[in-house]
Amino acid sequence: xxxxxxxxxxxxxxxxxxxxxxxxxxxxxxxxxxxxxxxxxxxxxxxxxxxxxxxxxxxx
Amino acid sequence: xxxxxxxxxxxxxxxxxxxxxxxxxxxxxxxxxxxxxxxxxxxxxxxxxxxxxxxxxxxxxxxxxxxxxxxxxxxxxxxxxxxxxxxxxxxxxxxxxxxxxxxxxxxxxxxxxxxxxxxxxxxxxxxxxxxxxxxxxxxxxxxxxxxxxxxxxxxxxxxxxxxxxxxxxxxxxxxxxxxxxxxxxxxxxxxxxxxxxxxxxxxxxxxxxxxxxxxxxxxxxxxxxxxxxxxxxxxxxxxxxxxxxxxxxxxxxxxxxxxxxxxxxxxxxxxxxxxxxxxxxxxxxxxxxxxxxxxxxxxxxxxxxxxxxxxxxxxxxxxxxxxxxxxxxxxxxxxxxxxxxxxxxxxxxxxxxxxxxxxxxxxxxxxxxxxxxxxxxx
Numbered sequence: 001x002x003x004x005x006x007x008x009x010x011x012x013x014x015x016x017x018x019x020x021x022x023x024x025x026x027x028x029x030x031x032x033x034x035x036x037x038x039x040x041x042x043x044x045x046x047x048x049x050x051x052x053x054x055x056x057x058x059x060x
Numbered sequence: 061x062x063x064x065x066x067x068x069x070x071x072x073x074x075x076x077x078x079x080x081x082x083x084x085x086x087x088x089x090x091x092x093x094x095x096x097x098x099x100x101x102x103x104x105x106x107x108x109x110x111x112x113x114x115x116x117x118x119x120x121x122x123x124x125x126x127x128x129x130x131x132x133x134x135x136x137x138x139x140x141x142x143x144x145x146x147x148x149x150x151x152x153x154x155x156x157x158x159x160x161x162x163x164x165x166x167x168x169x170x171x172x173x174x175x176x177x178x179x180x181x182x183x184x185x186x187x188x189x190x191x192x193x194x195x196x197x198x199x200x201x202x203x204x205x206x207x208x209x210x211x212x213x214x215x216x217x218x219x220x221x222x223x224x225x226x227x228x229x230x231x232x233x234x235x236x237x238x239x240x241x242x243x244x245x246x247x248x249x250x251x252x253x254x255x256x257x258x259x260x261x262x263x264x265x266x267x268x269x270x271x272x273x274x275x276x277x278x279x280x281x282x283x284x285x286x287x288x289x290x291x292x293x294x295x296x297x298x299x300x301x302x303x304x305x306x307x308x309x310x311x312x313x314x315x316x317x318x319x320x321x322x323x324x325x326x327x328x329x330x331x332x333x334x335x336x337x338x339x340x341x342x343x344x345x346x347x348x349x350x351x352x353x354x355x356x357x358x359x360x361x362x363x364x365x366x367x368x369x370x371x372x373x374x375x376x377x378x379x380x381x382x383x384x385x386x387x388x389x390x391x392x393x394x395x396x397x398x399x400x401x402x403x404x405x406x407x408x409x410x411x412x413x414x415x416x417x418x419x420x421x422x423x424x425x426x427x428x429x430x431x432x433x434x435x436x437x438x
Binding site: 010014034048 | 089090091092093094096148152154155156157159160161162192193194195196197200203204217218221286287288289290291293294295296300301304305307308318323324326327329330331332333334335336337342345346349352353358359360361362364365384385388389390392393394397398403405
């Protein structure tokens with residue numbers, strides 16, 4: 001079995017996935033503009049009177 | 061209580077605390093909508109992993125094992141979502157957006173390729189997130205490829221779309237709001253009948269747990285629409301993650317057609333904690349992780365692979381992300397959300413991706429014989 005790569009356990013890989021998210025959020029924090037809490041959208045879009053500004057997979 | 065139970069109780073307490081800290085932290089930093097979207101994402105992750113609701117596995121099961129239960133559950137969830145989404149979209153057109161995209165030559169081909177690739181890595185958009193969070197090593201690598209692929213796809217999306225696309229058609233636009241909903245439901249029933257005809261006795265109707273899962277998925281998808289103002293999606297967030305990494309490396313994306321557009325440039329500049337798709341994606345991964353650690357046993361890891369097969373999985377992940385971007389979504393953004401909100405492209409996506417999925421099922425034993433382990437699909 002020398003030509004096989006041993007795989008870490010499920011918890012280890014799960015922690016690695018969380019680590020990836022942590023790195024992503026750190027990079028984002030370093031790069032993105034600070035969040036302005038006074039410009040936060042209404043809690044829910046329905047009934048807010050605001051047009052949705054988020055982007056979707058169908059955006060082009 | 062013995063020592064083992066004490067450890068399990070302590071671990072579950074930590075998981076609940078971690079969830080609460082994540083949600084309240086997001087609330088404090090980015091406001092109530094972001095916190096709500098994270099909760100919705102956590103819900104998706106918990107239901108998809110905890111109740112074994114998926115897309116790739118059921119598509120394979122109806123073809124190879126003539127087991128239609130998972131696919132019927134998908135259709136049921138989409139129908140339930142449509143019943144609520146159509147009236148909401150009709151009554152609040154200025155606040156809510158459906159998952160509408162044009163049918164095009166490249167879109168159809170990309171959906172076909174996506175269907176084939178998802179059977180190779182045994183995970184679609186949501187499935188890759190769920191499986192990575194629950195500790196599946198193959199899916200974690202595929203996720204990294206997916207992020208890269210969907211970013212690369214975004215760079216070329218305008219070129220591919222320019223090869224030939226129809227205008228954006230919705231069933232509401234073609235048949236009216238009620239007519240569009242009826243056509244959608246009839247379409248889902250029609251596919252359901254085909255599935256029932258294909259499935260073997262005893263493998264036609266979902267067990268109660270899967271029906272409950274479908275109900276919860278429909279509820280969460282509706283909450284996604286109501287809170288975010290747009291349907292459930294996965295791929296945009298992953299492409300944005302790739303763009304974030306590339307931008308952080310010093311690459312200027314402002315000259316690209318896609319990332320230079322005001323809406324996408326704004327998303328690139330703003331925090332991921334304000335991007336609803338990223339928040340639900342993060343929630344799905346964390347939710348699946350929580351369920352995996354909640355269990356007394358996390359389950360077996362996937363089988364060991366030959367070194368070359370890791371490269372194949374990574375490449376398949378890139379293809380998965382790239383094709384999902386060109387096809388205007390994956391099983392979630394294009395199929396689930398497209399069909400449930402009346403987009404004609406959702407139907408085109410489904411037929412093309414299912415045909416590709418059949419090809420992927422046939423190719424897998426030839427291309428990846430003994431490399432891809434059984435039981436990795438979500």
